[in-house]
Amino acid sequence: MMNRSVYHLLLLFWTTCLLASTHAAVEKPKNLRAEQFKKANKGKNDRKTRREKKLNREKMKALKTANQAPIKRRFRKKKSLASVLFPGVAPNEYDKGEDMPVWVDQVESKKTQVPIQFYNLPGVCSGPSQKTSAKLKKSLGARLMGQEVLPSPYLFQMKEDVPPTKTCETVVLSSKQISRLKYFIARQYRVNMSLDDLPVVMRLKTKSIDYSVKGYPIGFRAPPSYSGLDDIESFLYNHLRFTVRYRKDPGEFVGYRIVGFEVMPVSYEHQSGKDSTLSDTITNNPKTNLLLKGQGPKKELTVTYSYEVKFVESDTYWSDRWDVYLVGNPDEDVHLYAIMNSLMICLFMTSVVVTVMLRTLRKEINAYNTSIGILEEDDDEDFEDAAIGESGWKLVHGDVFRAPTGYSSLGLSICVGTGIQIGCTLLICAVLMLIPGVMNPMNKGKTLSNIVFIYVFSGSASGYMSARIYKLCGGKDWKKNTLYTAVAFPGTLVSLFTMLNIFLAFSGAATSVGILTIFLVFLLWLCVSTPLVFIGAYVGFRREKIEIPTRVNQIARVIPESTGGWSQLAMAPNSYFIGGLLPFGSICIETFFLMNALWLSQIYYMAGVLAAVLVVLVMTSAQVNVVMCYLQLCAEDHRWWIRSFLNAASTGAYLFGYGIWFLITKLNLVGFLPVTVYLTYMFMIALAFALFLGSIGFLSCLSFTRMIYGALKVD
DSSP: OHHHHHHHHHHHHHHHHHHHHHHHHHHHHHHHHHHHHHHHTHHHHHHHHHHHHHHHHHHHHHHHHTTOOOOOOOSSOOOOHHHHHSTTTSOOOBOTTOEEEEEEEEEEETTTOOOBOGGGSTTOOOOSOHHHHTTSOOOHHHHHTTOOOEEEEEEEETTOOEEEEESSSOEEEOHHHHHHHHHHHHTTEEEEEEETTEEOEEEEEOSSOEEEEESEESEEEEOHHHHOSSSOEEEEOOEEEEEEEEEOOTTTOSSBEEEEEEEEEEOOOOOOSSOOOOOSOOOOOTTTOOBOOOBTTTTBEEEOOEEEEEEEEOOOOGGGTTGGGGTTSOOHHHHHHHHHHHHHHHHHHHHHHHHIIIIIIHHHHHHHHHHTTOOOTTOOOOOSOGGGGGSGGGGGTTTTTOOOOTHHHHHHHHHHHHHHHHHHHHHHHHHHHTSTTTSOTTOHHHHHHHHHHHHHHTHHHHHHHHHHHHHHTTOOOHHHHHHHHHHHHHHHHHHHHHHHHHHHHHHTOTTOOOHHHHHHHHHHIIIIIHHHHHHHHHHHHHSOOOOOSSOOOSSOOOOOOOOSGGGGGGSTTHHHHHHHHHHHHTTHHHHHHHHHHHHSOOOOOOHHHHHHHHHHHHHHHHHHHHHHHHHHHHTTOOOOHHHHHHHHHHHHHHHHHHHHHHIIIIIOOOSHHHHHHHHHHHHHHHHHHHHHHHHHHHHHHHHHHHHHHHTSOOO
8 A cells, every 4th residue: 555655656746747848848939939039139138228328327427416316215125144044133224315114013001911903093193005014924923913013104214304293184083082092091002113123112211210111102191280180181192202223334334224213202282273384392291281081062182193203323233222122121140040049959859869869779779689689799788687678669560660541541641742742842942042033032923933833843753752652551542642642732722712812803902813824723733733743653653662671460559558758748739739849949030031021021032041941940840750759659659650740740830820920910900801811821831831841750750760670670
């Protein structure tokens, strides 16, 4: 059957090549006639081209003499190889007067975590046509996050200052639109824009204050002490004062580089009238602030949106232009403290494991071998009491490799295989984060796309490991195991995501994903991930079964009651509490920074620290579970298979609990839907975290038991 399939594939390939060559032969006369026509008219065309070039040079020379040379316009330079391979690494140089489009992103709120589109704001000025926005391609991650970068109503020209100018015609807001704007202001929604891949930032720098935050708010609420009114009222920011900072260095590059993009929103009530000119001094003043309150019988409000642009030369280097976005972020010393905390816990567990492995276990193994009359020739230690060898973990050598059966073995193999796939994804992502520009923390859409594609193409590792564990447990139905491995975890995530997407779509959130994107993800899973899982499972089942050093008794040994002491720590649920506590303690400080980056729009740039903490986490989790497994076996409890996985997976429960604490103390979300969105995504993250560490815990315990029982001399 296999040879016949290969034969059909070769026949199909040969037929395709034959058709392609026939098609080329048919098209050859037509191409030949075209070549003959070009050769016949080559001299005439060359003479015409030379004459046109000469006339153009003379015209340009005359214009330059009269200082009237036209400005070269371009939307974007021809990209270099570095800018294609590593976006954001290669700078862009602009000429004076060159168009620089400004883009708008989602309007986000820290209080709701339910963003909206910029052009869905009530009364906002319309932007260019959608044909311009089509030039920005969205990645899969951006589609899953609901990101849609659109052209803003503003278009800058390099070094061309713009005085206070109307953005569009005067807008009349209805009472319903005013109420909706008040809602957005109360929820602290902020507008995000970007210029030359730089997000707009509000910057306030004095001798005592250095304040920097991305985006600008839609408006603000002021107490009576500020506004002089009877109650707390809402005011609308309708004027934007942009500051574009650039660097010029003729000795290094030609043109200008953008090194800063700042904005200062102003609430200003423009004087209505036929005169289209605006005041040159537009500032925030309680007397001129634009109050969001309807006038007249229809309760309508007339709003004039305006903006101004100022270009300022700066000494900031292009490589340092992101420093302003790190103002207010935790100091790097805190990350160093996090590494020290992780290393101290890891070193403590390493010392415990070394003590168990090199001293206690070696002594007990030699004592057991001595008690049955097989003394190692190279060991001259004198054991006074050989009876010590007939106790503890050595008594369960006939049951320690008694694998779970039925659905327990199926579930264990699926979870371990999925955890290994997640681990491969984390490892590759950690390596890529160390390469500048490959995984830009500011480009969350591209980062999510990389994670999705890496996870999909790691499907072979999942199928291989799941098949190996399932075969070790004595499973026979490899097709069911492989199919469940390919479906279980992605199906759970897609189900939760789809249910959440329905609620977001009904609420009009910008993060709601279209049916086409969900269908594309389904095709990616069906056509790429699932076949790779089956390929890995096929290779895993073809391999020999993992060898175990001892035989399994036909009748299971009775597990004695716990006598207390250290063995009590290895009993459930105590083992779950300890098994996840120390690994989570090694990453709790760094988790705080990651949560700030995910939910509070801060920048996380310590890729090396993250990679080091990830390595320490894996080592700590493996060492803790080895010690817990040893204590469990010392209590003559041979049921370590499932428990070793759950001991390490309990770290995911700690992470979810930390997420609840972060929700209560840091986020202060308002409404049922924002809390549901947050908890759903945190559950997905905690589940993936639990599967990853659970697989690490199980595999480390499996290697540990095979090693120590392989050293016993058992009949």
